[in-house]
Amino acid sequence: MVIATWNVNSIRARMTHALAFLEARRPDVLLMQELKGLEFPAEDFRAVGYESVAIGQKSYNGVAILSRLPIEMVTNRLAGDDEDTHARYLETIIDTPTKLRVVNIYLPNGNPIGTEKFFYKLQWMDRLIQQMLVWKNDPIPTIIGGDFNVIPEEIDCDKPANWVRDALFQPEPRERYRAMKAMGFVDAFRTLYPDTADAFTYWDYFRQAFERNRGIRIDHFLLSPALAPRLTACEIDKTPRAQEKPSDHTPLLVTLA
DNA sequence: ATGTCAATATACTATTGA
Numbered sequence: 001m002v003i004a005t006w007n008v009n010s011i012r013a014r015m016t017h018a019l020a021f022l023e024a025r026r027p028d029v030l031l032m033q034e035l036k037g038l039e040f041p042a043e044d045f046r047a048v049g050y051e052s053v054a055i056g057q058k059s060y061n062g063v064a065i066l067s068r069l070p071i072e073m074v075t076n077r078l079a080g081d082d083e084d085t086h087a088r089y090l091e092t093i094i095d096t097p098t099k100l101r102v103v104n105i106y107l108p109n110g111n112p113i114g115t116e117k118f119f120y121k122l123q124w125m126d127r128l129i130q131q132m133l134v135w136k137n138d139p140i141p142t143i144i145g146g147d148f149n150v151i152p153e154e155i156d157c158d159k160p161a162n163w164v165r166d167a168l169f170q171p172e173p174r175e176r177y178r179a180m181k182a183m184g185f186v187d188a189f190r191t192l193y194p195d196t197a198d199a200f201t202y203w204d205y206f207r208q209a210f211e212r213n214r215g216i217r218i219d220h221f222l223l224s225p226a227l228a229p230r231l232t233a234c235e236i237d238k239t240p241r242a243q244e245k246p247s248d249h250t251p252l253l254v255t256l257a
Numbered sequence: 258a259t260g261t262c263a264a265t266a267t268a269c270t271a272t273t274g275a
Contacts, residue, residue, distance in 0.1 A: 010263055059264055109275060206260035
C-alpha cells in the first residue's frame with residue numbers, strides 16, 4: 001500500500017493540485033497539513049474515491065487524512081496539554097485489512113528561536129515522544145507522517161550555514177527527532193537512501209529556491225519497529241512543486257508491503 | 258538583509274505566519 005504526506009499550504013488555494021496528485025498517483029492514503037481554514041471539501045474527495053477525516057482551524061494549521069480504505073478517527077488531540085487548541089494532530093486506524101495506526105502531524109514551526117513559539121515546539125515534541133513510547137509496544141503497527149518542521153541532519157539541507165539560526169535546525173528539536181529514532185522508529189526515506197544529499201521536500205517561494213534546489217527535508221514518515229520490516233519504497237515526488245501556484249512543500253510517498 | 262505566498266482585518270493595503 002502507498003501512503004503519501006503533503007503540506008498543501010491552504011486546501012482552498014491548492015484544490016486543483018490535490019485532485020491532480022490523487023489522480024496521478026492514486027495513493028491509498030494521503031495526509032495533508034496546513035489546510036488554513038475551517039472549510040474542508042470532503043464531498044469533492046469522496047467523488048474521486050476518498051473518505052476523509054479532518055480537523056480545521058480558522059486561518060492557521062489544520063490537518064486531514066484521505067483514505068480509499070475504511071478509516072476511523074481515534075482522536076484529533078495530542079495528549080499532554082488540555083490548553084492546546086491548535087489543529088495539528090490526527091490519530092486514525094485504517095483497515096488495510098489488518099489494522100494500521102496512521103498518525104498525521106503538523107509539528108509547530110518554532111520560529112523565532114527563544115520565543116514562546118520555540119518552547120511550544122519543544123513541548124509538543126515531548127508530548128509526541130510520550131505517545132510514541134505507548135505505540136512502540138502496541139500490537140497495532142504505527143506510521144507517523146507529516147510536516148515535522150525538523151531538518152534532522154546536515155545532509156537534509158542545501159547548506160547548513162543558511163539554517164543555523166532557524167528553529168528547524170536547532171539542536172533541541174534535532175535531539176528530539178534523534179530520540180524518536182533511538183526508540184526504534186525508522187525514518188523511511190533516510191533508511192532507504194542513507195547517503196543521498198539534495199533530497200528535499202520544501203523550498204522557499206523566493207530567490208528561485210526550487211529552481212536552484214536550495215531546500216530542506218522536513219516532511220517525514222516514521223515507522224514503528226514492528227512496521228519497519230514492511231518498508232519497501234519511499235519517494236519524493238517533485239512534480240507538484242514544479243506546477244503553477246504550487247505549495248512550498250512537495251509530497252512524500254511511502255510503500256509498505 | 259533580502260524575498261514570496263495565503264488568510265484576514267486594519268479591507269483595493271497592512272499585518273501575521275510560514
